[in-house]
Amino acid sequence: MKAYLLRRRSYLEFQSEVSRVLDHFEGNALVEEVIGEISPEAARLIERGILELEKFPEADRRLVGSHLEEIKMGKVTVGWLPDV
Numbered sequence: 001m002k003a004y005l006l007r008r009r010s011y012l013e014f015q016s017e018v019s020r021v022l023d024h025f026e027g028n029a030l031v032e033e034v035i036g037e038i039s040p041e042a043a044r045l046i047e048r049g050i051l052e053l054e055k056f057p058e059a060d061r062r063l064v065g066s067h068l069e070e071i072k073m074g075k076v077t078v079g080w081l082p083d084v
Contacts, residue, residue: 003081004043006035
């Protein structure tokens with residue numbers, strides 16, 4: 001069974017002596033922050049762009065509602081982990 005997650009993605013830019021030593025010459029590193037687990041139903045609604053809170057399962061409304069603006073802006077997305 002998959003676990004569906006709300007996640008925030010961002011990039012760190014390396015432009016220092018540390019990046020030179022680590023061979024990240026002016027490159028980026030992807031950072032993913034797991035915000036919380038949501039139901040498959042909530043994940044489908046977010047992926048389809050249906051963002052009306054009353055359509056979400058009761059258990060997911062608080063988490064989704066607290067990040068709704070970031071979801072609308074694309075800063076928070078849905079991810080999943082297989083076979084949890």
